[in-house]
Amino acid sequence: MRFGIFDHLDDSGLPLDQHFEKRLELIEAYDRAGFYGYHLAEHHNTPLGYAPSPSVFLSAVAQRTEQLRFGPMVYLLPLYHPLRLIDEICMLDQMSGGRFLYGVGRGISPVEVGFYGVDFDTGAKQFREAFEVVRRGLTEDRLTFHGEFYDFDNVPIVMKPFQQPLPVWYGLGNPASVAWTAANAANTVTRRPPEQVRAITDSYRAEWKKLGRSEADLPMLGVNRHIIIADTEAEALATARRGYPAWRHHMGLLWHEYNVPFPLEAALPEDFGVLQKHGDAIAGTPAMVRDYIAQEVKATGVNYYVCDFAFGTISHDEAMRSVELFTKEVMPAFANA
């Protein structure tokens, strides 16, 4: 069992320079603790994501960490010029000795992709083209592609990533995307309720088998949960309930402002206590968190557990305490699982 981190880097109320620096210090703690991967969201023009250019932040992460792998969760492919993205991927992978995790997606917010002039309705199609262009650009010496959205003719490619092939990651919410992810051997992370996660992992394993691939090569199938740990349950829950509403507000903000129905309105309760009751988060003592994860892993069939320790107004010290207790008292229980 491997553990990872998912991060929106949403507004915490701190001045921006401190917000970045404190988050980098937290990421150094993730690195020391032996987390496998750090996955950073890409959002635009919203306090939900202060790393709208995830590559820029991840380049700093590469300098501040030694073992931790990292990547966007996910690059919104239609919002990039493919040539620049190929360059950024190569640079980040080379500058980190091959620790880059290439997360891809189309963008789930019509408002955000709209700011960039991308038509949400054709986003999925554009995503598939962009993915193919970048795939060629990362592996071939000359890029030629003639499509509906992109047109390249014999462009010289002078840089290569350190890893060959580069691991692909995908934020999997829609069960209909399972076939694509399995076919592309993509690693996945989802934050659906437990029973839906089980359906996704079962379906992924079935697709994998159908493709004639071995169980040993199965990509990482992850679930993402908000986690707060403290010495007492009351303290953890109080911290979570105080920190969560700001993050919840950031999640819905742009949708509400632009009068677009927020697709997670029902799935994301206003109160952390309710989220926890649904089984989608935990705030508690180390022992409670250990039991929660053990049970959830069994119920969902995941082989990758992705924690979100820093969200909303959770302070740096509170997040550091969560990480410290998680590392000391939770992770060791899963060392051989």
Place this chain on the structure above:
Amino acid sequence: MRFGIFDHLDDGGVPLGRLFEERLQLIEAYDRADFYGYHLAEHHATPLGYAPSPGVFLSAVAQRTRRLRFGPMVYLLPLYHPLRLIEEICMIDQMSGGRFLLGVGRGISPIEVGFFGVDFAHGMEHYEEALAVIRLGLTRNELTYRGKFYNFDAVPIVLKPAQLPHPPLWYGISRPETLPWAAGNDVNLVSFLRPMPAMRSLVDQFHAEWAALGKPTKRLPCIGVTRHIVVAETEKEARNIAARAYRPWRRNMEVLWEQRGVPFPLQGELADEFEILQHHGVGFAGTPAQARDYVAAQAEGSGINYFVCDMAFGDITFDEAKRSVELFAKEVMPAFAQA
């Protein structure tokens, strides 16, 4: 007199991971030596520039340095989505405590901008619109713009740079026609390998434009010129290193033009050998004492207030470049501390 660094980060014949790490170590030496600014070129699809996304490399520079200011020389504005560039500038400026130098330009290679689908013929107009959009985006809470190339309608802007109203502008100047714009907008200028007499004329015109606007001399922006510099204990050693390292860099400058059958605009102007470059006074290889005299003559002859060294080019090794930097910092820069 301030000192700066210009860097193409061109192919040095070493594996890419090592090139990046050694260059970052060299930049740490620039920082320790108290250089003012580190200016990184943006080139695409060519061994001339292995930082095609300068923002990504500069974010690492921010982590590895403490005082050194840094920036692209220059961001090729038409090749970016303006929203991403606004976001990137804010992030890097905040992550460096306000050390970002915002270099802007249109791109001088029709081949490279062509790869990005940008029409070189409209480059200037495209660049001017992009710059207007970026300045709005860096200073407003909402971006609205209607132009030929860009259209934005009340896009919320949630990030701000650390330096207000926005990081200082820098421009790679080649034509005197740009001087009035530069003076009017407090733009810092760097000219690439311009010979001393031509540089003198540019500096004089800039001073005149500045004075004509009634702006005080003590607030004059940086106006500098780049020079290839190699310093070693003996003149012979320095010249040997420079002669060898210059050839691959010179080749990297030309290679894409040659591949595409487009005449290289610096052909005939950019020396084929370092010795000729040095003979023309736009490159220097020698001892620390000779370097001191050279810099003094250049500063006096051209009137610049910013001397920009290119100390790592072609296949110059990390140790060779580091030695140049150390000697330059110890034996050349102190002589200009009060100038």
